[in-house]
Amino acid sequence: MIALLVSLLLIAQGAVAPPVKLEDQSGNVRDVPGPRPVLLIYEDQDGGKQNQHAKDVLGKLNSKKENQALVDVLPVADLEKWNWWPAKRYALSDIRKTATSKNTTIYIDWTGQVRKSWNLSKGKNHLILVAPDGKVLFSSQGDCTDAQLQSLLTQLAQLGVR
Numbered sequence: 001m002i003a004l005l006v007s008l009l010l011i012a013q014g015a016v017a018p019p020v021k022l023e024d025q026s027g028n029v030r031d032v033p034g035p036r037p038v039l040l041i042y043e044d045q046d047g048g049k050q051n052q053h054a055k056d057v058l059g060k061l062n063s064k065k066e067n068q069a070l071v072d073v074l075p076v077a078d079l080e081k082w083n084w085w086p087a088k089r090y091a092l093s094d095i096r097k098t099a100t101s102k103n104t105t106i107y108i109d110w111t112g113q114v115r116k117s118w119n120l121s122k123g124k125n126h127l128i129l130v131a132p133d134g135k136v137l138f139s140s141q142g143d144c145t146d147a148q149l150q151s152l153l154t155q156l157a158q159l160g161v162r
Helices: 002-009 052-062 087-102 113-117 146-158
Strands: 020-024 029-032 038-043 072-078 107-109 126-130 136-141
Touching: 020 107, 020 113, 038 052, 038 113, 052 146, 072 113, 107 113, 126 146, 136 146
Parallel strands: 038 072, 072 107
Antiparallel strands: 020 029, 038 126, 126 136
């Protein structure tokens, strides 16, 4: 019963993800879905501690240039609760520091649009793989089980990621 309830909350594999716009720490905007498959690593500050093993595995795959050309990996921070003055300025400063220290781009969901339109839960880490046509190829919430991580890796392998 609980598993059924959780599956109703999370955008399901096979569903079509509603289009969203994401802004990075520099103010650049991009559309999801886009021209290539996209793996969103979506979390708020409470979900950031989850899925470390999956993040490590995905980080190793994404460190290869040939894989970066196949799938866009987008870390997305849910900062809706910080979207007010002056908190927004401090939250953005922290995101910029993190992006610089990790040499990456971090996307920001200031309004919670992704969480709301994709039925994601607050306080959870989400891994969502979306095809260019918007079809959800994989979705998870919270810490991935070994089976879930293997399923994601299988989906990525089908896209050519090695």
